[in-house]
Amino acid sequence: ExxxxxxxxxxxxxxxxxxxxxxxxxxxxxxYRMNWVRQAPGKGLEWVSSISSSATxxxxxxxxxxxxxxxxxxAKNSLYLQMNSLRAEDTxxxxxxxxxxxxxxxxxxxxxxxxxxxx
Amino acid sequence: xSVLTQPPSASGTPGQRVTISCSGSRSNIGSxxxxxxxxxxxxxxxxxIYSNDQRPSGVPxxxxxxxxxxxxxxxxxxxxxxxxxxxxxxAWDDSLNGRGVFGGGTKLTVL
Numbered sequence: 001e002x003x004x005x006x007x008x009x010x011x012x013x014x015x016x017x018x019x020x021x022x023x024x025x026x027x028x029x030x031x032y033r034m035n036w037v038r039q040a041p042g043k044g045l046e047w048v049s050s051i052s053s054s055a056t057x058x059x060x061x062x063x064x065x066x067x068x069x070x071x072x073x074x075a076k077n078s079l080y081l082q083m084n085s086l087r088a089e090d091t092x093x094x095x096x097x098x099x100x101x102x103x104x105x106x107x108x109x110x111x112x113x114x115x116x117x118x119x
Numbered sequence: 120x121s122v123l124t125q126p127p128s129a130s131g132t133p134g135q136r137v138t139i140s141c142s143g144s145r146s147n148i149g150s151x152x153x154x155x156x157x158x159x160x161x162x163x164x165x166x167x168i169y170s171n172d173q174r175p176s177g178v179p180x181x182x183x184x185x186x187x188x189x190x191x192x193x194x195x196x197x198x199x200x201x202x203x204x205x206x207x208x209x210a211w212d213d214s215l216n217g218r219g220v221f222g223g224g225t226k227l228t229v230l
Contacts, residue, residue, distance in 0.1 A: 035219070037164075044121070045156070045164060045207050047219030059217050095163060104209045104219050105154045105169035112163060 002026040002108045004096050009113030016086050020113055022079040022096030030074035033099040036081050038092035086117045123208050123222035130228040136196040139225045141208030143189050147220055151211040153191040155184055158205045203229045
């Protein structure tokens with residue numbers, strides 16, 4: 001059974017850092033583009049970042065570029081998001097998702113991990 | 120303001136057919152395929168339609184997708200109470216070195 005399990009969320013002060021992890025099981029994540037999507041409380045979905053199967057191609061939303069870093073460890077079947085210089089507007093539920101065809105067709109999602117940026 | 124434009128709300132009665140539109144531009148819908156997601160309250164989004172009109176296994180054929188030029192549509196026929204949810208369109212955008220874009224979402228109410 002395919003599963004994605006996020007962890008690492010929590011409460012952090014503005015300007016602080018957090019590292020999110022996403023553990024994949026039931027498939028080899030090394031064959032897929034992996035992604036982070038977030039959803040602020042009561043708001044819609046926002047794409048955050050994508051990383052190709054071999055980490056050759058990496059993309060970021062303008063809102064996080066220069067502050068967030070996506071990475072992966074295919075040997076550990078894991079995806080990461082290092083978040084620095086956090087702002088109140090980064091408060092959201094962060095989902096990791098698998099892209100089945102490489103064009104935002106996210107066929108499996110985790111349950112999300114909540115990041116709250118507050119003083 | 121989302122790159123892809125959806126109506127904020129839609130509604131229908133059980134058994135009806137409803138459509139949700141998604142408008143974009145040449146750099147996203149005009150150049151790439153469109154995907155649709157359903158999000159029930161308190162749950163992660165679920166892939167409903169991918170590559171414009173393909174249904175993942177397990178998605179009822181009441182759900183269908185189409186694309187024309189820089190717009191796309193999701194149609195739900197034989198509306199059921201359990202279809203009440205938020206629906207999002209999504210596509211890759213080739214501008215700004217590449218980025219993913221979602222529509223703002225449409226809240227579907229089954230009356």
